[in-house]
Amino acid sequence: MPPQNDAALGGGFFRNRFTRKNSTSSLIIDDTPATSTESVAAAEATVAATAAAAAGGKTYTWEEVAEHNTEKSLWVTVRGKVYDISSWVNNHPGGKEILLLAAGRDITYAFDSYHPFTEKPTQVLGKFEIGTVSSHEFPQYKPDTRGFYKTLCTRVGDYFKQEKLNPKDPFPGIWRMLLVAMVAVASFMVCNGWVGLEGGVLAGWGARFVAAVVFGVCQALPLLHVMHDSSHLAFGNTERWWQMGGRLAMDFFAGANMTSWHNQHVIGHHIYTNVFMADPALPDKSAGDPRRLVKKQAWEGMYKWQHLYLPPLYGILGIKFRVQDVMETYGSGSNGPVRVNPLSPWQWGEMIFTKLFWFGWRVVFPLMSASFRTSMATFWPLFFVSEFMTGYFLAFNFQVSHVSSECDYPLGEAPREEAVEGSAGGKEGIKDEWAVSQVKSSVDYAHNNALTTFLCGALNYQVTHHLFPTVSQYHYPKIAPIIQEVCKEFNVDYKVLPDFVTAFHAHIAHLKALGERGEAAEVHMG
Numbered sequence: 001m002p003p004q005n006d007a008a009l010g011g012g013f014f015r016n017r018f019t020r021k022n023s024t025s026s027l028i029i030d031d032t033p034a035t036s037t038e039s040v041a042a043a044e045a046t047v048a049a050t051a052a053a054a055a056g057g058k059t060y061t062w063e064e065v066a067e068h069n070t071e072k073s074l075w076v077t078v079r080g081k082v083y084d085i086s087s088w089v090n091n092h093p094g095g096k097e098i099l100l101l102a103a104g105r106d107i108t109y110a111f112d113s114y115h116p117f118t119e120k121p122t123q124v125l126g127k128f129e130i131g132t133v134s135s136h137e138f139p140q141y142k143p144d145t146r147g148f149y150k151t152l153c154t155r156v157g158d159y160f161k162q163e164k165l166n167p168k169d170p171f172p173g174i175w176r177m178l179l180v181a182m183v184a185v186a187s188f189m190v191c192n193g194w195v196g197l198e199g200g201v202l203a204g205w206g207a208r209f210v211a212a213v214v215f216g217v218c219q220a221l222p223l224l225h226v227m228h229d230s231s232h233l234a235f236g237n238t239e240r241w242w243q244m245g246g247r248l249a250m251d252f253f254a255g256a257n258m259t260s261w262h263n264q265h266v267i268g269h270h271i272y273t274n275v276f277m278a279d280p281a282l283p284d285k286s287a288g289d290p291r292r293l294v295k296k297q298a299w300e301g302m303y304k305w306q307h308l309y310l311p312p313l314y315g316i317l318g319i320k321f322r323v324q325d326v327m328e329t330y331g332s333g334s335n336g337p338v339r340v341n342p343l344s345p346w347q348w349g350e351m352i353f354t355k356l357f358w359f360g361w362r363v364v365f366p367l368m369s370a371s372f373r374t375s376m377a378t379f380w381p382l383f384f385v386s387e388f389m390t391g392y393f394l395a396f397n398f399q400v401s402h403v404s405s406e407c408d409y410p411l412g413e414a415p416r417e418e419a420v421e422g423s424a425g426g427k428e429g430i431k432d433e434w435a436v437s438q439v440k441s442s443v444d445y446a447h448n449n450a451l452t453t454f455l456c457g458a459l460n461y462q463v464t465h466h467l468f469p470t471v472s473q474y475h476y477p478k479i480a481p482i483i484q485e486v487c488k489e490f491n492v493d494y495k496v497l498p499d500f501v502t503a504f505h506a507h508i509a510h511l512k513a514l515g516e517r518g519e520a521a522e523v524h525m526g
């Protein structure tokens with residue numbers, strides 16, 4: 001019997017039932033009796049109902065909250081309380097787009113990490129409380145009773161106050177991207193055989209190949225800099241900056257789609273980092289994925305070679321992004337386990353227009369314009385060189401920070417018993433607080449190496465990025481030591497590897513280990 005996976009279809013994490021197989025080549029995991037889940041859910045509902053009655057409000061299920069996911073009726077859940085913020089959507093200082101993404105969801109962890117330096121949003125939100133929620137779509141982190149994240153926010157906030165710095169200053173990004181844009185234009189012209197270069201050394205095959213590689217890097221860099229910061233509201237202080245910066249880099253220049261990235265990365269990956277069946281960056285099924293990244297996935301013989309066959313496949317990441325946004329976000333209305341809220345005609349129009357715009361300047365223009373000497377036979381091979389370069393550049397950056405022997409995989413590698421007895425007060429609990437889990441599921445590398453930091457968009461400070469996504473990446477090198485200090489005080493293990501090569505080895509080591517550990521994971525299941 002194949003494992004059932006209704007979470008991927010938005011049917012709810014906790015209703016998943018993976019069947020246990022006797023075969024030695026497969027393992028499976030969460031076989032907690034249904035009655036246990038039901039009793040936990042019933043107990044939760046009773047507690048929530050009592051609290052709601054005491055507060056004079058109503059109790060809702062997560063599915064009922066999820067129905068209010070439009071501008072007309074916009075509900076959110078924060079720390080078990082439900083808020084109807086429909087009347088306030090246009091007053092949100094952070095703009096409407098992010099609220100429409102948050103609509104109908106439990107946004108506890110996003111709410112905290114997107115308002116790290118002020119208490120005001122909590123006071124404003126309080127006015128819109130309408131009740132409590134009795135169930136959850138995704139697993140809950142342990143409450144931060146030790147005040148770890150609050151301490152981090154106070155210390156990092158003090159740094160910005162003392163230094164009188166704008167955490168979202170867009171200008172360091174703008175200067176860098178102007179430089180990248182110039183190199184991008186030059187490499188585009190060389191790669192596509194601009195007539196002005198005819199007869200010179202830059203018109204040769206070697207030069208055109210190198211230019212294709214350079215263009216591939218130039219295509220990735222704005223995504224790692226301006227686009228990434230914009231998607232986290234960290235590029236400038238207003239929604240106009242984020243929309244403009246993000247869409248210019250992602251939609252117009254790279255032919256991908258910002259709305260899709262918002263759902264996959266901001267709503268999914270950043271909230272449930274490395275949480276199995278909740279983080280869209282991980283496989284969203286227990287069997288049948290070409291990658292085995294967590295022990296709870298069924299082991300198959302082919303995984304023995306995943307450390308060899310996966311890295312070459314990373315080259316198609318850029319192409320995959322552009323297909324996935326249409327097929328998943330716009331087509332099936334989901335990004336892995338993340339439900340996509342209703343998309344407006346404007347979002348549809350923007351997606352179609354920017355895809356055509358990108359295809360026009362990237363493919364039609366060099367092939368049709370008299371300014372370029374290129375044919376189908378020369379254009380396409382060089383096009384794919386650039387595409388693969390972008391794919392490798394992005395994928396290796398993303399992979400080494402989370403898919404690593406140094407990282408935790410909440411609910412993905414713990415034996416079932418640990419999850420059942422988890423300290424979060426229920427079988428679905430993640431054993432750590434949200435902020436602690438961010439530290440444990442990420443790994444930093446090459447601190448204080450300015451070139452690495454530039455090339456990877458400061459993602460070598462991955463822990464800082466996950467704890468303070470709304471802070472511009474150009475501040476990370478300065479605030480990482482503050483975070484390390486707080487981690488030390490709270491006894492949280494902040495991992496930093498010396499350089500990219502070591503981080504890359506840790507990534508390969510993880511792929512290798514998970515490829516070999518089919519039997520070991522099964523031992524847990526007894």
Ligand SMILES: [Zn+2]
Binds near residue numbers: 265270
């Ligand atoms: Zn991010």
